[in-house]
Amino acid sequence: MILESIVTTVDGNGRVNIAPMGPTVQGNGPGDLIAEITLRPFGSSTTYANLKPGNHQNSGKAVVHVTDDAMLFARGAAGDIAPEQAAKLVTSIDHHGYRRLIDCHRWFAVEADHFSEDDLRATVICRIIDSGVVRPFFGFNRAKHAVIEAAILATRTHLIAAEKIDQELERLRPLVDKTCGPQEREAFDFLVRTIEKRCSRERTSGHG
The missing domain is CATH 2.30.110.10 (Electron Transport, Fmn-binding Protein; Chain A)
Incomplete structure (x- = not known):
């Protein structure tokens, strides 16, 4: 597992x-x-x-x-x-x-x-x-899972084509929109900005 x-x-x-x-x-x-x-x-x-x-x-x-x-x-x-x-x-x-x-x-x-x-x-x-x-586990919702998936994408911008990453983010976005709290919204938007910057750097360096 x-x-x-x-x-x-x-x-x-x-x-x-x-x-x-x-x-x-x-x-x-x-x-x-x-x-x-x-x-x-x-x-x-x-x-x-x-x-x-x-x-x-x-x-x-x-x-x-x-x-x-x-x-x-x-x-x-x-x-x-x-x-x-x-x-x-x-x-x-x-x-x-x-x-x-x-x-x-x-x-x-x-x-x-x-x-x-x-x-x-x-x-x-x-x-x-x-x-x-330390403390009891309260649980995950779909927005938290979406943030984790986006976090994984943020560490793979050198391995996955930018177009594929964009597609995955669009798939995840409705999960955040429908089930997020303020923290999940902030985290997802932060990751989208991070991914955009990294993909831009990859394209500039010729790796995208």
């Missing part, structure tokens, strides 16, 4: 990175814990650099979060959360090098057991070393 989540990692200078990611989760362990989580960051991403073995003392460590914060997904996909802002959104947990979101539903602190990579992505198989529940 792929879980849409927010992942926090820390670099060698203690700077926190917040990024949306869809890790693969395997099975249930004792106490209803997910037994294994596999992260697949792009090789060009900060998450990749922070997880890569040997880069720094925090290498291979991450916290995977379940949250319904639509704007956090949007800003994370846009790379719009500076380290100084990220630092205000997280708190330390007992294990060295881990920072979890202060506000989330559930979190899993993980450590890499196996790291491999190809030309595009790394595959990081992680074991769970700790977890916690």
Whole structure:
């Protein structure tokens, strides 16, 4: 199963990175814990650099979060959360090098057991070393799902043709219009602007 989540990692200078990611989760362990989580960051991403073995003392460590914060997904996909802002959104947990979101539903602190990579992505198989529940999960509506889909598109502008992205946004827009609250509206509009800018850059550079 792929879980849409927010992942926090820390670099060698203690700077926190917040990024949306869809890790693969395997099975249930004792106490209803997910037994294994596999992260697949792009090789060009900060998450990749922070997880890569040997880069720094925090290498291979991450916290995977379940949250319904639509704007956090949007800003994370846009790379719009500076380290100084990220630092205000997280708190330390007992294990060295881990920072979890202060506000989330559930979190899993993980450590890499196996790291491999190809030309595009790394595959990081992680074991769970700790977890916690912060507050009950209220639930998703269709607008929140649409924001997550738009956030994924925002990270794929270098891989998907601009025309196809436009088509997908038009498919998602009615879901937002019909079911959104203020946060979902703000997040979706923010992502549309981000995607337009990125697609324009891709076309200018000759990649679109």
